Amino acid sequence: MRSSEALDRRGLINSPKIGVTAALREETESIAQNPFERFVRTDSDYVKGVSEAGGVPVILPPSLSLRAAEARLDGLDGLLLSGGPDLDPGYYGEEPVPELGTTILEWDALEMALLRLALKRGMPIFGICRGMQILNVALGGTLYQDLPSQFGADVINHWQATPKCQYTHEVEVLDDSYLAEITDRQTVEVNSYHHQGIKGMAEDLTVAARSTEGVIEAIESRDFSEHWLVGVQWHPEGMCDPGSGHRNVFEAHVCAAERHASRGAAA
Numbered sequence: 136m137r138s139s140e141a142l143d144r145r146g147l148i149n150s151p152k153i154g155v156t157a158a159l160r161e162e163t164e165s166i167a168q169n170p171f172e173r174f175v176r177t178d179s180d181y182v183k184g185v186s187e188a189g190g191v192p193v194i195l196p197p198s199l200s201l202r203a204a205e206a207r208l209d210g211l212d213g214l215l216l217s218g219g220p221d222l223d224p225g226y227y228g229e230e231p232v233p234e235l236g237t238t239i240l241e242w243d244a245l246e247m248a249l250l251r252l253a254l255k256r257g258m259p260i261f262g263i264c265r266g267m268q269i270l271n272v273a274l275g276g277t278l279y280q281d282l283p284s285q286f287g288a289d290v291i292n293h294w295q296a297t298p299k300c301q302y303t304h305e306v307e308v309l310d311d312s313y314l315a316e317i318t319d320r321q322t323v324e325v326n327s328y329h330h331q332g333i334k335g336m337a338e339d340l341t342v343a344a345r346s347t348e349g350v351i352e353a354i355e356s357r358d359f360s361e362h363w364l365v366g367v368q369w370h371p372e373g374m375c376d377p378g379s380g381h382r383n384v385f386e387a388h389v390c391a392a393e394r395h396a397s398r399g400a401a402a
Contacts, residue, residue, distance in 0.1 A: 151212035151392035153190040155181050156246055156266070157197065158219050180299075180372035181217055181263075187375065188385035190392060197245045204248040212399075213259040213392030216246060216266025218370060221331055226269075227277040234281035236330065247273060259363035259391035261384070264329055267354060267366025274337030282332050282350065289348050293327045299373030303327050306344045306352040306369070313355050314343040314365065317387045318380035325352065325369035332368065340364065363391040 157177040175196040185192040192215075195207055208214075221236040223243050246266075250273045253260055262270040268278055279285045282293060295303040302324035308315045315321065323344065333351040336342065339362075344353035356364035365388065371381035 150189055150191045151389055151396050152193050152210060153185045153213045153215055153389065153392060154195045154208065154211045154249070155185065155192050155215045156195050156217050156242075156249065158217070158242065177217060178372065180370075180375075181215065184372040184375055184382070184385045185215065185389065188382065188389040190385075190389040195245075195249065197239075197241045201248050204245060205252055208249065208252055208256065208258070211258070212396040213261070213388055214249060214253045215388070216250065216260065216262040216269060216366075218264035218266060218328070220265070221280070222265065222269055222272060222278065224278070224280055227272050229277070229280065232280045232284070234284050234330070243269075254362070257362060257395065259388055259395055260365075261388040262366035263372065264368060264370060265331075267368055268331060268333065270364065270366045271333050271337050271340060271354060274339050276333060276337035276340065277335035279332045279334045281330055283330065285334075286332065286350065287348070290350065291346065291348055293329050293332075293346075293350070295327050297326075299326045299328065299370050301326060302374065304346060306346050308344045308353070309342065312341075312343040312353075313359060314353050314367075314384070317383045319383075320380050323380055324374075325367075325371075326373060327369055329368060340366075363388070363395075 155177055157175045177194050182192045193211060219242060221238050223238045224231055246269055260270060272278060282290050291304060303326060305322045305324055308321055308323055339357055340354045341357050342351050343355045346352050352368045354366045356362050365384065371384055375382040
């Protein structure tokens with residue numbers, strides 16, 4: 136795998152451009168206290184993760200316009216689906232359970248549109264936390280709407296109260312997985328900020344890592360010659376210290392985006 140330093144030496148002009156989905160946030164203060172109630176935001180750690188891996192991050196704000204979503208993909212070489220709130224369970228044919236958290240319909244619509252368009256274009260796609268879940272659902276999989284109430288009594292706490300630079304549990308990486316190849320690890324120490332998880336796997340995806348009680352923690356494409364697809368349930372953007380293995384996933388995504396761009400230029 137080409138290192139981020141090698142990619143950086145080529146300069147930003149030739150670096151692959153990675154679309155990073157942003158969040159739509161609504162402030163709870165009154166209009167008198169804060170006249171600007173709605174914000175498009177993205178965690179700077181996503182931007183840093185892509186940049187340090189040698190890519191150029193391009194922020195993608197929420198929009199309900201399919202035409203706008205398609206136009207935003209023009210000129211991009213890869214897509215990073217960021218973390219965020221719960222996905223509307225209607226996307227996988229279920230009614231909400233009482234434990235379902237906040238859903239934002241505009242965000243769901245944008246990411247589904249972007250993801251389906253990116254899949255048609257064969258773009259490398261990297262999903263983080265919610266991003267992993269929506270990737271699975273878009274390809275036909277399902278989710279646990281709430282792990283504590285639906286997975287089983289032995290489920291560990293997957294929502295930590297500490298900063299995301301700190302890990303709270305380990306995940307076991309499957310020996311024959313692509314994730315094991317790029318991280319060169321059998322276990323990975325991860326942070327954890329989720330109460331939902333993958334229930335039914337999409338046909339085109341396979342499990343790459345699990346937590347000790349069996350929760351799916353990483354997924355990947357069944358055939359990387361067809362499509363580069365990787366999702367992780369934790370937040371590697373907050374744990375990208377050199378040697379941790381987490382930065383490797385960003386670098387692999389950027390390298391895949393570079394290959395995708397090269398194929399497009401040659402076509």
